[in-house]
Amino acid sequence: MAGDTIDVEATVRAxxxxxxxxGAERTAALESASPLFGALPxxxxMAVAxxxxxxxxxxxxxxxDDEVDGELLENFGALVAFAEKKTQR
Known part of the structure; x- marks a missing residue:
């Protein structure tokens, strides 16, 4: 499972x-707590879609559609966790 986590996180980052x-520097700097929606201009x-x-x-x-809410894009970690959960189904 650990490999899946790394792959999903890398994919979300990419x-x-x-x-x-x-850009590579800003993308690489994303951490679990890095805020997304409202923090990244x-x-x-439109970009969310x-x-x-x-x-x-x-x-x-x-x-x-009903899975998309403010919490999903609150921070990088939340988006990665959501994507990991979706890939495990």
């Missing part, structure tokens, strides 16, 4: 970097 064009409501779609594609998951 998706954030790619979709939001954060690049992550606006692209971010979630890209996560679905890369992780082969389906994110239902």
């Amino acid at each position: 998706v954030l970097g790619d979709v939001l064009a954060l 690049e992550l606006d409501s 692209g971010l979630l779609t890209e996560l679905e594609d890369r992780l082969d998951i389906i994110i239902e």
